[in-house]
Amino acid sequence: QVQLVGSGGGSVQAGGSLRLSCAASGYTYSTYCMGWFRQAPGKEREGVATIRPGGSPTYYADSVKGRFTISRDNAKNTLYLQMNSLKPEDTAVYYCAAARTGLVPSMCGNIHPRDFGYWGQGTQVTVSS
Numbered sequence: 256q257v258q259l260v261g262s263g264g265g266s267v268q269a270g271g272s273l274r275l276s277c278a279a280s281g282y283t284y285s286t287y288c289m290g291w292f293r294q295a296p297g298k299e300r301e302g303v304a305t306i307r308p309g310g311s312p313t314y315y316a317d318s319v320k321g322r323f324t325i326s327r328d329n330a331k332n333t334l335y336l337q338m339n340s341l342k343p344e345d346t347a348v349y350y351c352a353a354a355r356t357g358l359v360p361s362m363c364g365n366i367h368p369r370d371f372g373y374w375g376q377g378t379q380v381t382v383s384s
Contacts, residue, residue: 257281257373261351264378271341271382277334277351277375285309285329288354288363290371291336293347293380302366303349304336314364319345341382348377 263275275291290305304325305314313325324337334351354363355372362370 257353259351259353259373259375261349261375261378264349264380266381266383267341269342269382269384272337272339273341273380275336275338275349275351275378275380279332279334279351279353282353282373284332284353288358288360288370289325289327289334290352290354290363290366291325291334292350292352292368292371293345294350294377295347298347300350300368302368305363305366306334307360307363312364314366316366338380341380343382343384345380346382347380349380350377351375 258280259277261277286308291303292300293303294300303316303319306325306327310327322340326335352371353373358370
């Protein structure tokens with residue numbers, strides 16, 4: 256049974272930093288594309304960043320390029336998202352996700368929710384101005 260448990264959210268002022276973590280279990284973590292997504296109130300869930308099974312390449316939404324870094328530790332079955340220079344518009348619930356079983360690795364770069372079949376419970380990130 257796939258289980259993804261996200262943590263690390265919180266409240267920060269604009270310009271601050273947070274690091275999200277996601278502990279994975281119940282499947283062969285190292286063989287799956289992983290990603291971070293977010294959903295703000297009244298908006299659709301959107302892709303933030305994804306990472307291929309081996310750790311590279313990585314892919315980012317334009318809105319977070321240069322500020323966020325996705326990484327993974329396959330020995331610890333853990334996914335990370337380092338978020339720097341946070342802006343109020345980054346406020347959202349952040350979800351970690353594992354790709355649908357059988358997803359072609361090249362599709363990891365689509366950063367689209369439809370390609371991901373397993374989801375964590377979400378962690379709130381609030382950035383104040």
